[in-house]
Amino acid sequence: MRFSILCIVILIKTSFSMAQITELYKHNQTPTYFQVIDYFTQLASKNEMAKMIECGKTDSGYPLHLFVIDKDKDFDPANAREKGKSILLIDNGIHPGEPDGIDACIKITDEILNKKSKDYNLDNLVICIIPVYNIDGALNRNSTSRVNQEGPESFGFRGNAQNYDLNRDFIKCDALNAQSFTEIFRTWDPDIFVDTHVSNGADYQYVMTLISTQHNRLTPPLGDYLQKTLSPHLYAEMEKVGFPMCPYVDEVDKIPDNGILEFMDYGRYSTGYTTTFNTIGFMPETHMLKPYDERVESTYALLKIFINYVNDHAKEIIDVRNEAKKITMNSEEFPIEWKLDMNNKSEFSFKGYEAKYKPSEVSGLQRLYYDRNKPFEKNIPFYNNYTVSKIISAPKAYIIPSAWRNVIERLKLNKVQMHEIEKDTAMEVEVYYIEKFKSVENPFEGHYLHNDVELRKEKQTISFRKGDYIVYVNQEANRYIVETLEPEAPDSFFAWNFFDAILMQKEWFSDYVFEDIAAEVLKENPQIKTELENKKTSDPEFAKDARAQLTFVYQHSKYYEPSHNRYPVYRLTSNP
Numbered sequence: 001m002r003f004s005i006l007c008i009v010i011l012i013k014t015s016f017s018m019a020q021i022t023e024l025y026k027h028n029q030t031p032t033y034f035q036v037i038d039y040f041t042q043l044a045s046k047n048e049m050a051k052m053i054e055c056g057k058t059d060s061g062y063p064l065h066l067f068v069i070d071k072d073k074d075f076d077p078a079n080a081r082e083k084g085k086s087i088l089l090i091d092n093g094i095h096p097g098e099p100d101g102i103d104a105c106i107k108i109t110d111e112i113l114n115k116k117s118k119d120y121n122l123d124n125l126v127i128c129i130i131p132v133y134n135i136d137g138a139l140n141r142n143s144t145s146r147v148n149q150e151g152p153e154s155f156g157f158r159g160n161a162q163n164y165d166l167n168r169d170f171i172k173c174d175a176l177n178a179q180s181f182t183e184i185f186r187t188w189d190p191d192i193f194v195d196t197h198v199s200n201g202a203d204y205q206y207v208m209t210l211i212s213t214q215h216n217r218l219t220p221p222l223g224d225y226l227q228k229t230l231s232p233h234l235y236a237e238m239e240k241v242g243f244p245m246c247p248y249v250d251e252v253d254k255i256p257d258n259g260i261l262e263f264m265d266y267g268r269y270s271t272g273y274t275t276t277f278n279t280i281g282f283m284p285e286t287h288m289l290k291p292y293d294e295r296v297e298s299t300y301a302l303l304k305i306f307i308n309y310v311n312d313h314a315k316e317i318i319d320v321r322n323e324a325k326k327i328t329m330n331s332e333e334f335p336i337e338w339k340l341d342m343n344n345k346s347e348f349s350f351k352g353y354e355a356k357y358k359p360s361e362v363s364g365l366q367r368l369y370y371d372r373n374k375p376f377e378k379n380i381p382f383y384n385n386y387t388v389s390k391i392i393s394a395p396k397a398y399i400i401p402s403a404w405r406n407v408i409e410r411l412k413l414n415k416v417q418m419h420e421i422e423k424d425t426a427m428e429v430e431v432y433y434i435e436k437f438k439s440v441e442n443p444f445e446g447h448y449l450h451n452d453v454e455l456r457k458e459k460q461t462i463s464f465r466k467g468d469y470i471v472y473v474n475q476e477a478n479r480y481i482v483e484t485l486e487p488e489a490p491d492s493f494f495a496w497n498f499f500d501a502i503l504m505q506k507e508w509f510s511d512y513v514f515e516d517i518a519a520e521v522l523k524e525n526p527q528i529k530t531e532l533e534n535k536k537t538s539d540p541e542f543a544k545d546a547r548a549q550l551t552f553v554y555q556h557s558k559y560y561e562p563s564h565n566r567y568p569v570y571r572l573t574s575n576p
């Protein structure tokens with residue numbers, strides 16, 4: 001009897017919370033992970049236009065869910081493409097302490113599927129929503145970790161179960177969350193991607209700011225479309241609905257008055273990753289200091305604009321994207337690094353608050369604050385142009401020995417077309433040697449990132465084995481292939497330490513034994529002897545170091561291991 005009564009009480013409480021879940025944000029609350037999943041599961045069970053799909057595991061042990069709204073009830077990306085439908089993917093809760101998008105999507109899906117609004121047309125659109133991406137962080141619920149944020153009362157934590165920031169994990173793909181996301185993204189191949197966030201930083205009047213995929217990084221037809229058509233529409237429509245919007249406030253020098261710059265989203269970030277597959281990405285960033293209900297309403301307003309725009313301009317978006325894909329497939333050169341052009345700026349009418357300084361009650365020194373009694377609107381510089389600082393001429397193909405499983409698994413996960421070598425084969429290839437690089441002093445997201453890589457190139461005949469992989473650079477995934485396999489790229493697999501084993505020498509010599517061998521090497525190779533003498537003349541410290549001189553001879557002899565610092569991804573520059 002007691003058990004039955006308890007079950008009834010639980011059912012009543014669950015029913016009550018489900019009835020109220022769309023209103024929680026108005027009371028400075030956001031639902032728990034289980035309430036969110038229960039809401040979307042029940043909504044799908046009652047609507048033939050919706051489906052809740054489990055899409056792989058996360059580090060939390062729980063599956064990653066995808067909620068799909070398809071008016072035709074196909075729930076199949078291939079069918080959607082065949083019908084000329086555009087696909088919009090919305091990702092929520094990558095940082096669970098920033099849950100605005102979760103509540104906004106609950107409000108939108110309630111309106112669409114419970115027919116509470118006639119403002120939506122889904123004839124040409126399939127909507128895909130990840131209700132909560134960082135499940136691990138959402139389960140780690142607290143009220144203190146977002147110390148600068150106004151509401152909600154409790155929320156999730158930024159790090160996932162392995163303490164990764166998942167918005168740094170898209171290329172390296174360490175977390176199961178990222179691997180499951182990759183499967184979703186590459187299966188549905190969305191035309192537009194939206195990843196909802198909350199900002200930190202300066203104080204200003206806007207509730208909503210927006211990071212767009214850096215337009216210079218997009219393949220030109222997409223970059224032009226974003227810059228000239230899509231972005232102006234988003235800003236104009238947000239103004240109309242009472243939420244004027246500003247580009248993400250990344251200050252050039254301390255305060256926004258001195259100008260803001262556009263965020264460079266390399267492949268570690270969600271929108272940088274989507275760029276490699278010619279998907280336009282957005283990160284809406286509501287303002288941390290605005291009340292939670294206003295932040296949710298502004299996110300809701302922006303997502304609603306996205307939904308209606310992508311539906312109404314489906315053919316236009318698909319055509320531009322197809323053109324970009326064709327260019328990517330046929331390109332012979334690929335930019336891999338960009339730098340901010342400080343000589344090329346525009347102006348933005350910015351609605352801010354006057355920045356002032358006063359003595360700190362903590363340190364007694366001067367501290368910054370923003371005076372909300374002194375609002376202003378004035379033009380400030382907006383630096384939103386980047387120039388290409390490094391271009392790579394792509395080979396015909398890359399060859400990857402099968403031993404490098406972590407890299408091969410990630411290429412497969414991203415649906416890169418690869419061919420196994422059918423028998424042991426020797427081929428002439430272009431080989432990179434890592435001459436110099438720098439590494440960060442402290443670990444960053446589980447890795448010691450490399451940068452400022454300098455290479456030496458050689459032509460060598462390498463013996464490849466049956467089962468090694470050839471990756472031809474003639475496919476839609478070309479940008480992803482080049483940006484991950486070229487070691488100089490900022491988010492390459494080399495930069496993320498996937499190949500660090502090659503950087504350690506495995507064999508050495510004993511000085512007293514190698515002395516006689518080194519003497520023979522110099523007799524048989526006058527060029528090495530000349531180079532040794534020249535270095536002794538130009539470098540006094542070297543001239544006094546016997547071990548260094550033996551090492552020099554060793555490294556220039558046939559005894560030195562050829563695999564040391566040899567990058568194990570080879571460039572095939574002609575057809576095999």
